[in-house]
Amino acid sequence: MKINYQESIYPLLKLRKLLIFMLLCLFTINIGWAQDQRISIAAKNKTLLTTFEEIEKQTGLSIAYNQTKLNINKKVDKNFDNKSLSSIFTDLLQDSGFSFRFEDKHIIIVPVEQPKKQSSGNSPKKITGTIVDGSGLPIIGANVVVEGTSSGTITDLDGRFSLDVPAGSKLQISYIGYLSKTITINNNTVYNIQLTEDTQALDEVVVVGYGTEKRVNVIGSIAQVSSEKLANRSTPMLSNALAGQMAGVTVIQRSGRPGNSSGQIRIRGVASFSNDENNTAKADALVLIDGIPGDLNDINSEDVESISVLKDASTAAIYGARAANGVILVTTKTGKEGKISISYNGYVGMNKATALPKFVNSWEYASLLNEADGKEYYTQAEIQKFRDGSDPDNYANANYLDEVFSRNGIQTGHDLTLNGGTSSNRYMLSFGYLHQDGLIKKNNYERYNTRLNLITDILPNLTITTRLAGTYATRNEPTGKMLDIVSSAVRMPGLWPTFLSNGELGLGGKSEGTPPSVLYSNSFFEEPDFKVNAQIRVDYSPIKDLKLSAIGGFNYKNLEQRTYNATRQLANQTIGPSTLKHEMRKTIYKTFQATADYSKQIDKHSLGVLIGYSWEEEAYRTLIGERDKFPGNDLPYLNAGSPDNQKSSGGGNDWAIQSLFGRLRYNFDERYLLESTIRYDGSSRFPKDNKYGFFPSVAAGWRISEESFFKENEDLDWINNLKLKASWGILGNQNIGNYPYQTVFELGQNYPFGDNYALGAAVTTATDPTIKWEETQTVDAGFESVFWNGQLSFNASYFYRKTYDILYKPSGSISSVLGQKISEMNTGKLKNTGWEFEIGHRNQIGEVSYNINGNFSIINNKVMSLGVGNVEQLNGMVGNGSNLFINYPIDMYYGYKTDGVFLTDKEVGEWADQTKVNPNSQAGDIRFKDISGPDGKPDGVVDPNYDRVYLGSRIPKYTFGLNLGAEYKGFDIQVQLQGVAGVKGLLSGFSGWALCGDGNIQRWQADGRFDPANPQRYPKYPRLQSVRNVQEQNMEVSDFWLLDASYLRLKTVQVGYTLPGSILKKAGISRLRLYVTAENPCTWNKYREGWDPEINTEGNYYPILATYTFGINLKF
Template identity: 55%
Template sequence: MNKQTKLLTVTVALLGNLNLTAATTVASKPAGAFSSASTAKLLPNGHASTAVNKQDGRNILAKGRITDQDGEPIVGASVVQKGTKNATITDLDGNFSLNVPPGSVLVVSYIGFAEQTVTASTNLNITLKSNVEKLDEVVVVGYGTQKKVNVIGSIASIDSKSLESRGAADVSNMLTGQMSGVTITQNSGNPGQDAGKIRVRGVGSFGASPDPLVLIDGMPGNFYELMPADIESISVLKDASSAAIYGSRAANGVVLITTKKGKAGQTRVTYNGAVGFSKAVALPQMAHSYEYAEFLNMAIGKENFSQEAIKKYRDGSDPDNYADENMIEELLGGHAFQTKHELSVNGGNQNITYALSAGYLRQNGLLRNNYMDKYTGRANIGLTFNDKLKLDVRLAGAVKDRNEPSTPGPLDFDGVQSIIQQALRFPGLTPTYLQNGQLGMGPKQQGTPVAWANSSSFFNEGEKSIKANAELTFSPLKGLSLRAIGGYNFGLTEEKHYRNELQLTDGKIVGPSRLTNMMYWNAYKTFQFIANYNLKIKQHDVSLLAGYTWEDESQRFVSGSRNKIASDDKPFLSMGDANGQTNSGDGYDWALQSVIGRLSYNYDQRYLFELNMRYDGSSRFPTNSKYALFPSVSAGWRITEEKFWKDTPALDFVTNLKFKASYGVLGNNNIGNYPYQTVYELSSKHNYVFGGTYTQGAAITTYTDPNLKWERTRTSDVGFEAAFFNNSLTFNATYFYRKTTDVLYTPAASVSDIFGLKLSKVNTGALENKGWEFEVGYANHLGDFNYRINGNFSIINNKVLTLGLGNVQQRNGMVGNGSDLFIGYPMEMFYGYKTDGLFLDDSEVSSWVDQKAIASGSKAGDIRYLDVTGDNKVTPDDRVYLGSRIPKYTFGLNLACNYKQFDFSMLLQGVAKVKGLLSRYAGWAFNQEGNIQKWQMEETWNVQKHNRYAKYPRLETTSNAGGKNTLTSDYWLLDASYLKVRNVQLGYTLPKNTAKNIGIAALRMFVSLDNPLTLDHYYKGWDPETTNSSGYYYPTMATYSFGLTLSL
């Protein structure tokens, strides 16, 4: 087929849009071979035109070129003289010409692009803008795809363009703020441990895992296995209508990740790379040693540090004995290098397509010997044998090597986060290194946290995974497809935790050294058989899906430890002392088999209806509750497709309006393995005498429920989707209600005492999440300046409905630290006292209500607790609900624009009506011989200021348990709302002609900033997004990077 014949094929396919007719055999004729009876004519230059108007001297020949936003010519675009049938289409270079009267208005359109009107002239350059919402857009759903216009369920989707240039190391954090109802929080910036915690429409359980199911090309996976350039799209299934097809694993939402497939055509090689650096988003500001000494003297009311000592701390004249170290700044105050490289090859022909990729990510941490290396590879191959049979093969592998410093020898601290916590705790009074180069004793004669971080101690985690699946599709009849899918995942994780022997000055040794090796492997297998049948009869469109799936997973674990390792260089267990060695091992197996089904029906794309079901059987449950059915039903109405709507010109500005509703039941089988089975404990305390011999004994110590069953979530949705002004403006709103029953819950110890045994989890709880989701988008252009605004806003109300055993019977004893459960209130609640500032002098204490029961010995500068019950005293009965760590409001705003070759985007994200708490080393000065922060020094009460509402009470030293001023109360709770600039990006794309002249297809260069700015109400140096309140943390990171995308 020659070039002109190809054009004719495109032309005839589009003539229907122009209200023209042509001979149906035209595609087989040479150029210019239209019959004289045809209305359309192909001009010698390849243009199709009508013969309505002839050149008569009063007309002009309107000419021009039509391109997309990337400058690529649009072939077959329609150009119509408004109000007539006089029309043409563009040729292979995007050019057109049309004979029209002067001053005529031309209507320019093409499928998938917004229509434009221009005044006719002889030199037009027209850029068509892609539709914001294309009615033919396809959305990935469970076990298939659907046209977006026909989707009834609540599904949030983003494509690869939103991810490829981001500097965040983990893909999960790139989703933050981009989807309504999806909350993602990052609690750590430690390389390889910085993945976001995803919650879909609230927190769905306090007994089983509340994490969503993550599937990569239909197989269970993790975000760390992916590089951004591998991803085609990400869909989050939020309601029962969309998620019920995944049944017992869908109660907390489903994340479907689709990787890129090969596309027939010219082979395209693309490189995407970036280099940059990261720094902590926020760091607490600690006191200098001399400030610590002065304020400690104030706290204890005597001169613990002499003025001479304070002077030496201040002037640095004797650093070996009077040091002034800021260990937090030394450990975390620097910058960390980061680089990412991705290479992909995509192409193929009508028989075989391929998408191959390889990626490398190096992410350094802020501490010495703190890094993560990740290598990924992926191959997606598509084979088409004939029009009935095709095979898709997907192979993927990932290697991850993560390292962090640890504590030496016998110190029973937990790695890098404990190093940071202890650096936050201890004042910098003692040096890490003496002037002679030896390690100083540190505050506890164990060295300092800086010395630990710089030692040979380390924790190393290596993960290797390989995934393979094949999908054979056979289409024996029109509309019928049969798919057989087989998959295998294998993962191996090796952990090595080495604690070296640390030698301090004067021969002091912190030891002995210890090495622990652990190894996990897991193997996952699946087989799926899926049948699809699509039938269209006139305006009736029916789609049926039925299938069977089988899944099986096994995991094994072994561990061993030895002391006194001979060398720090390459520590192995064989180099340790066999005396005192330990070892352990265990494993599990589980299986899941399921029958799935879906019926979708629409009438004239106007009335929409869908049924979904999954019948699951899980080995994790006892025989009498092993199987369960999870159904859903949904319906929709596209009112804009009604005749009365189309016949009303005043409603033309409404492009699409769809009402939808759904109801269904989802399950949660992520409860661990076989918690219903009775466990016998082997222990010397159960030994007994048998036949005169002291014999090993076993005993049942925990009561398990033999009738354990699934947690069930019933979900209802009602909403609408609307588009206006040719899809330039969109607005969606949804109300949802999720009620989870049979929540697994462990009763309190007081209940266990009644039975004389510990109690395992039982199905006794219930909770709900309900709220609203709103999404709005607007896109337009002013000449060459194109802009887009997308926003989302969610309201989520979480509430515990029952615990089954009463409010006070909780396993945590209502500790008030943000983990309490109380009927009628949100999960993760703070339960404590109401307050009214501080006592200004000792005389006020005697005139205040009696608070001796909780705060004996109160004096000036201490907290005044309120009597809520009205009995003229303050007791634990006066505690009330103070707030929750679960945000009620979440929102995101995505701004993007481009002008010619330049593009700019900014993503904002935030939460509101949420509480946070700083306690222990993070919030209390002088806690357990701890340090004091700048904000505490500046905000503390003192008799001179006489400030009743000072932000910090009278200074005092406290133990680990705190004191009378550290009880959980509204005095300590902080507004944890924040607004974060998640990403700012500026890019420049080389003009197409310039790129072509230098032998490349495309080149884009960009600067990207991730997490550069946070606006919040927290104390300086603390990030409200980090939920750990005691200082056991690794700060989140801001990343600044420069990169480019090069295509050949």
């Protein structure tokens, strides 16, 4: 079996001589005791592997061997009754070509050494070396063999080896769970070799709900990302590091704003109408950090051991009411037995925008404005002044967006980790620091992390695990409405200078200053966020095969927001008054969980039973204070402001949930697999009669590769694992807000009483007292396969997810009939179906090892019903009339089909009558298509009631990722590509339309506009016109404005070099790696120039950042 020898005891070599002597004596006694220890085992007809596992359970010793060399499937032909370990292993390894030895708490099985064959011209020389893993920890028991011979050895407890080899020969290094490596012996005598973990190993353990499971025995759909794929990434938000890593997991980053740039994670589509304004349920996945709910983006990636994503009901149903949108399990690193190791990872680099729109010059703008309206707003003399800069105070040529995004920000990260311990106490202590400058002045994000994970074995059967984590983060921005500055910089033409020639700030076009002028004021926005997470876990095994566990967890969050708008001096006027808003939000979360886990192996039958109870409670409080008219900008505190217009408010809410859950696992010979889970949840968010929900699941699997007819067929020995699997289950969603079923009285409903008005309150919203759980029913089927000893793997799955009783607020047309607003009702149905594919390949050619991993997902999303919100449109479509229609994806675009533009005014009369859309159509205007009419056929009239159709969805249909890696003589390279397809985008308003609200003109609009002198049927932009009403003329939603938002992004490129150990040894350094990284350096797309298709939004645009860093990994 696979043993994690990084957690083994390191010899204490630097103690005083007396202690060394005493320890050696004890060590010798321990070995003597181990090999003379007597046990009884019913081993007859069992495999060596099963027998080894039983020996480990009875003795507490670990057994190390090379799985690729030793035939662990060999059947044992006898039982052992009260036999010593020495005699048992002598019998087990008889005629196998292997021998054994005892070292401390390890039994190490090695090949029997054969006489060494030396070639006549190559005299042997002695070499030494160390074998380590990806973290720099020694690998104990790794096999080191001279290629083509039986000469070899294994590494000791420090991962060291010594061997006589012929010059020019090659060494083959292998170890269970790691990719083998071959090196050529040159003139060096010291070799330090790093093995890469084999992520396709069949005995890999996967984190699942409330436990772990061998990957080969997992039936449900689980994707797991190891720490190696997250290490050294310069992504401040961990969620973004998951993009492109797993099939069925879509991560979309909608902003590059420091401190607010997290990725939106969607697992197998969207299970609720979360993107619609009439729906309060959220489509966010449940994130559990070491079993306790938390925020994925608060975690330092260097603290993460693995991230598992539970995608189907069979794996997620054990979390019941909170699992409808998938579950993300984060496991943090723990201490490892041995001497203390100190690791430092640090980087520094630069940020820049991936995409920013370009604008015309001021003199071009003036000329184009004259053209658009057919009026001379600017004379030729004035246009010349813009061009030559002779009067910069009145005729400027500014680019406000460049002035706002005026810098390349600095980003740096530093992480220090201490790891070690004894056999009974292991610890991991880490410290992290991150600083990220934005592209805007006074915009940055700073975060401090610390974590302590402590494992204490009180007794052999009693373990206490303590986990403490703290985060302090601060987001700073130049004003509370920083994105409004960006929006204004996009909209406002650069006709006015930010600074006048005398150094004063200019008034701008509306006597409020230019957009960048706010950056030079004393205004600010700061958001300090302090979080503490604590948990203690007790594991107790009263009898063999039974483990009782209890967890107590506590999360505390205190977030503040201070928004100060300072008085500003612009030329000859002061803008004010100054205002300050101070908001405090506090959240306290508490949980208790208890589980009993029983597992039993009887011959080929394996049974596991888990039962548990959990209780969660959260309290949220908020307090807000506001004042204005501060005497100056030096004291931005509430007590310095005027009390005349002060405001104060506060509030809070509480919720709780308690649950019973259970899981049954059974497998026969790791061939036939069965699993079932149930969860019974009760949530305070629902009315009494619907407070509880029941969520079951069942899954089955068949490992065909373990059948005798398969294993005995030599033509199929290249297939190592082939498993079919299927599952069904029901999940719930309680993320609906607090108590939406309760009747609420709205204050301010005053009424006349005599000659005065009396204070009053009224019920203005009709609520549904029968609200119940949203439920998602999931069916999953697929297969997993591994070929050629893990060199190739391929997995495929099909899923069907149907969500019932979606909470939805019916449209305003329903409300108008009732005379009241309507709250949420269980009235919607939604379906997600799709396919997931994963392929992996790894190999070694000479001294080059490489790996390729790809994933591809197809997700089809469809609204099935809006219940009482089903409003039939005149064109026959049923929905809310905007973005939700039956049998179409959610978040869809609903508008007109078009066919270019009119080339002449005459063509307008020859086209279908479109006066209901554009009453004054002319040459250069968009030609809207006549699709249908009252009788379902084109009627020669373009009508909004009959001719609007489905144009596409903002949710991607296809997602994909490709990860490439290679290593050669200390050099390594990692490349990741990620993208989406089958998705549409729309830029409207000042982001997509020229002269919108007297706004600016982008370069592509000017260059691609319709030109009457050279008319083109399909220009990039119709005729220029001032847009003062978003519903007028050419600006209706149509496929003319719709964009292909597909993209392929080069997500990460990292190149590193690890210095040879022979150079580092003298300095006491075990590992030193230098690397350079580029995040988001390149994107291929057909989106609008200067706009990022991943953000795919109109306003509030902050470009995703491209980051270039230099880093170092150092380990002592």
